[in-house]
Structure formats: C-alpha cells, structure tokens
Amino acid sequence: MTLFVGRHVNKLDRKGRVSVPKSFRAALRAQGSKIFYAYPSFKHGAVEACGDIFLARLSASLDELDTFSDEQDDLAAIILENAHALSLDTEGRAILPRELVEHAGLSEQVIFVGRGARFQIWEPASYDTNRSGAFERARSRGATFKLLGGEKKEGRFR
Amino acid sequence: MTLFVGRHVNKLDRKGRVSVPKSFRAALRAQGSKIFYAYPSFKHGAVEACGDIFLARLSASLDELDTFSDEQDDLAAIILENAHALSLDTEGRAILPRELVEHAGLSEQVIFVGRGARFQIWEPASYDTNRSGAFERARSRGATFKLLGGEKKEGRFR
DNA sequence: ACTAATCCCGTTGACGCCCATGATATCCCA
DNA sequence: TGGGATATCATGGGCGTCAACGGGATTAGT
Structure with missing residues (x-):
C-alpha cells in the first residue's frame, strides 16, 4: 500500500532528527521513493510532505498547456519551489530544515x-487546536459518503 | 468472497488483543490485505474497519477533488487521518489502539x-441498544427492503 | 579547521512470534 | 446413535526482536 494513513507521534x-513512522517509510518504499519531499503548508502552520508520486503529479500539471486554473498552477509552482528533498538515515530518521x-x-x-498521497507534520498542540474539531x-x-464508486471524474493530478 | 458478513463475539x-473472526480474516486475505484499517465511527460509539480496497477508494476520492480544494473537512481525509493500520499476529489477533x-x-x-465492504466492532450492550432502536x-x-433480501443468520439477538 | 551530515552502537519498551491450553464443532466407527 | 478421537478456532502468557531514541564517532564539505 502506497498510502499514508493514521497519526504517529515521534x-x-x-x-533536529525525527524518526519517520515505519508505515510511512513502507509507503514511500512502495512508491519507489528513497527520499521524500517536505514543504510548508500554506493553509496551516504545519509541514506537508509527499513522495515521488504526488510530486510527479505536481510537475506534470505545470507541463500541461491547457491549464484549467492559474491558481492551481501557482500553488503547484510554489510547492515545487519550497520543497526540500529529505533523505533518511540508516535508522529511518530525517533532518527537518x-x-x-x-x-x-x-x-x-x-x-x-497521514492523508493518503501526502502527510503532514504538526506540533501536537497546533494539531489539536486546528484539527480536533474536524x-x-x-x-x-451529517457527512456521508456519496461517491466511492468505481467511476471517476476527469480531474487533473491523476 | 471479499465481503464481511455476520456477527461474531470475541x-x-x-x-488489548482481540481475535478477528476467521471469516473476516478470510475476506481480508481475499482482498489481498494482510492488515486492516480501523477508525472511529462518525454516527455511533463504535469502531469501523475496512480493508485495502475500501481505503484505496477513499484516497482515490480525495484525488478526484481539486488537489488544493478545501479538503480539510472532507470525510475521506478525516477517515484517513483517524484510521489505524492494524496487523494480525500469527494467531489472527489485532491489538486495538x-x-x-x-x-x-x-x-x-x-x-x-459484518457490513459488506466494511465491518464494525461494538461493545455488545451498545450494539443491542442501537440495533433494537434501528x-x-x-x-x-413500515420499511421494506429494496435490494437484496434481508437477514440470513440466526445469531445473538435480544 | 569548523560545521554539519551520516554512520554506528547501546538502551528501552512495545509488539510480534511461539507454545500451551480451552472450547466447539466434525468425523468416524462400533 | 452415542461417544471418543481429531481438527479448528479462540485465548492466555512468556519471551525474543525490532522500531524508536540518544549520544558518540566518523566522514564530508567549504
């Protein structure tokens, strides 16, 4: 499974080192990533990170000529600019810039x-403040699942 | 069969370990899952769980959104974030967080x-209360079934 | 030579492996 | 058809292993 799932406190x-959770390392490995990419979240005071797969989607979106949204291109560009490629030491730890x-x-x-194709890194107190209410x-x-079907919309970032 | 069916008390x-019913383990194996994912139910005081297939659908539904849309409160994202990846020991038991x-x-x-693609884990008393209410x-x-026929198993019932 | 990154060990504690036991269900044969 | 033998699953607990962690040693980079 190439997905990032769950919460892990380390x-x-x-x-400045932090152990990347074992399951996240496994997901990265499953993506073929020996490294991962971390960048500041623009929505929150948190670090966001991803593996090769998501980064490739971002890059591909910039290469498309028929852009759907300038805003999205801007965001993708900002991420690529601000991303740090982080490597893991022999114990599975990374140094956060x-x-x-x-x-x-x-x-x-x-x-x-864990948020599927990406994950975030929070200060626990900030996380509680921002996310515990979600x-x-x-x-x-009354949230319910609507889709969950096999069919998918044509979207970007696929 | 990859579906979860029936009730089992363990x-x-x-x-903190609990044996996952044999038939549920078989369903997971049929999905190709060596692990399963458990998360708190929104509607009830119960644990909900699923295998790889359902979780992959959740993640895919996130990817269908615009990548930077306000996904923060999206149900799929919340589940991915609150899910715990649980593995089974040699005896088929999992430890519940x-x-x-x-x-x-x-x-x-x-x-x-068993609820088909997912299953739930209840405190028996809560289950009985909720179930009799339903x-x-x-x-x-005067509800009638539109789809498939109703109950199939005689189990614990009060 | 100084700073920083990487490697390498030792420690600790949680969890996964293993075996032994108990509880049911199934089968087999007189 | 009854009852003992067998297989299967659930359960309890001991113990080894490995992930997370801390710190020292070594290498690399400028």
Missing part, C-alpha cells in the same frame, strides 16, 4: 498525520 | 458486525 531530538521547523513551530514532539464538524453536518 | 484480552477502545467503550467482550424505527416506518 520525537524531534536535539540534532530549520525553515520548516519554524514554520510549523515544532519542538520536542511532532505528530505525523471529526465533530463532519458528524454534525 | 474477547478483548488484557494485552486505546483511542478506539475508548471511543467504542469496549471492555471484556466485543462484537464484530429495528423499531424501521418497523414503525
């Missing part, structure tokens, strides 16, 4: 959050 | 409930 040691640590306000503990919001608006 | 031991145990109020006994509601509406 420590950021004083050398200072820029990203500051953007996300990371300290001792960080939480990895579950409740979804419930209260 | 024990949650003091290590504390978060899920608490959400469902599980104690000594749990009941596995039964009453359906009967008072």
Whole structure:
C-alpha cells in the first residue's frame, strides 16, 4: 500500500532528527521513493510532505498547456519551489530544515498525520487546536459518503 | 468472497488483543490485505474497519477533488487521518489502539458486525441498544427492503 | 579547521512470534 | 446413535526482536 494513513507521534531530538513512522517509510518504499519531499503548508502552520508520486503529479500539471486554473498552477509552482528533498538515515530518521521547523513551530514532539498521497507534520498542540474539531464538524453536518464508486471524474493530478 | 458478513463475539484480552473472526480474516486475505484499517465511527460509539480496497477508494476520492480544494473537512481525509493500520499476529489477533477502545467503550467482550465492504466492532450492550432502536424505527416506518433480501443468520439477538 | 551530515552502537519498551491450553464443532466407527 | 478421537478456532502468557531514541564517532564539505 502506497498510502499514508493514521497519526504517529515521534520525537524531534536535539540534532533536529525525527524518526519517520515505519508505515510511512513502507509507503514511500512502495512508491519507489528513497527520499521524500517536505514543504510548508500554506493553509496551516504545519509541514506537508509527499513522495515521488504526488510530486510527479505536481510537475506534470505545470507541463500541461491547457491549464484549467492559474491558481492551481501557482500553488503547484510554489510547492515545487519550497520543497526540500529529505533523505533518511540508516535508522529511518530525517533532518527537518530549520525553515520548516519554524514554520510549523515544532519542538520536542511532532505528530505525523497521514492523508493518503501526502502527510503532514504538526506540533501536537497546533494539531489539536486546528484539527480536533474536524471529526465533530463532519458528524454534525451529517457527512456521508456519496461517491466511492468505481467511476471517476476527469480531474487533473491523476 | 471479499465481503464481511455476520456477527461474531470475541474477547478483548488484557494485552488489548482481540481475535478477528476467521471469516473476516478470510475476506481480508481475499482482498489481498494482510492488515486492516480501523477508525472511529462518525454516527455511533463504535469502531469501523475496512480493508485495502475500501481505503484505496477513499484516497482515490480525495484525488478526484481539486488537489488544493478545501479538503480539510472532507470525510475521506478525516477517515484517513483517524484510521489505524492494524496487523494480525500469527494467531489472527489485532491489538486495538486505546483511542478506539475508548471511543467504542469496549471492555471484556466485543462484537464484530459484518457490513459488506466494511465491518464494525461494538461493545455488545451498545450494539443491542442501537440495533433494537434501528429495528423499531424501521418497523414503525413500515420499511421494506429494496435490494437484496434481508437477514440470513440466526445469531445473538435480544 | 569548523560545521554539519551520516554512520554506528547501546538502551528501552512495545509488539510480534511461539507454545500451551480451552472450547466447539466434525468425523468416524462400533 | 452415542461417544471418543481429531481438527479448528479462540485465548492466555512468556519471551525474543525490532522500531524508536540518544549520544558518540566518523566522514564530508567549504
């Protein structure tokens, strides 16, 4: 399975290293990635990251001439510009660039959050503040699955 | 058959392990899953679970959205984020994360409930309460089945 | 030579492997 | 048809292994 799933709390040691969760490493390996790409989230004070597959989608979107949305192209370009290619040491740890640590306000503990093709890295307190309500919001608006069928819309980033 | 069918009562031991019913394990294997994914149910105080196939659909539905649309509260994203990838030991048992145990109020006994592509894990008392409620509601509406026929198994029922 | 990245070990604790036991269901044969 | 033998699954617990972690040693880069 090439997907990033679930939440994992790990420590950021004083050398700036953090262990990437084992299941995330497995997903990266399944994507053929020996490294991963991390960039600041523009929606939140968090780090966002992905493997080769998602990055390739971003790149491909810029190469298309018939752009659907200039806004999307801008966002893709911004990500590619601000992405750091991070490698893993022999124990499966990565060193987070200072820029990203500051953007996300990371300290001792960080939480990895799987979101399918991507994942995020949060300061636990920020994560609680920003995301703990999402579950409740979804419930209260009576969220249900609509699609889940085999058919898919033609979208970009495929 | 890759579907989860029927009800099975199993024990949650003091290590937090629970045997996944044999037929459910067979369904997972038929899906090609050596693991399964468990997450808190939105509607009920229960654990919901699925195999690779369902989870891959969730992720695909996220990819169909514009990549940068406001996906934060999307149901699929929330599930991916709250899901735990659980593996089975040699005996076919999984350890249920504390978060899920608490959400469902599980104690000594749990009941596995097949729901087709997914299954649920309930505290037996909660299940009985909820189920009898659903039964009453359906009967008072004079509900009829549109699709396939109804119940197939005689199981625990109160 | 100084800084930073990578490697290498030792420690710790959780979880996966293993075996032994119990509880059912199935079969076989007198 | 009854009852013992067998197979299968669920359960309990001991123990080894490995992932996460911390820190020292080594290499690389400018």
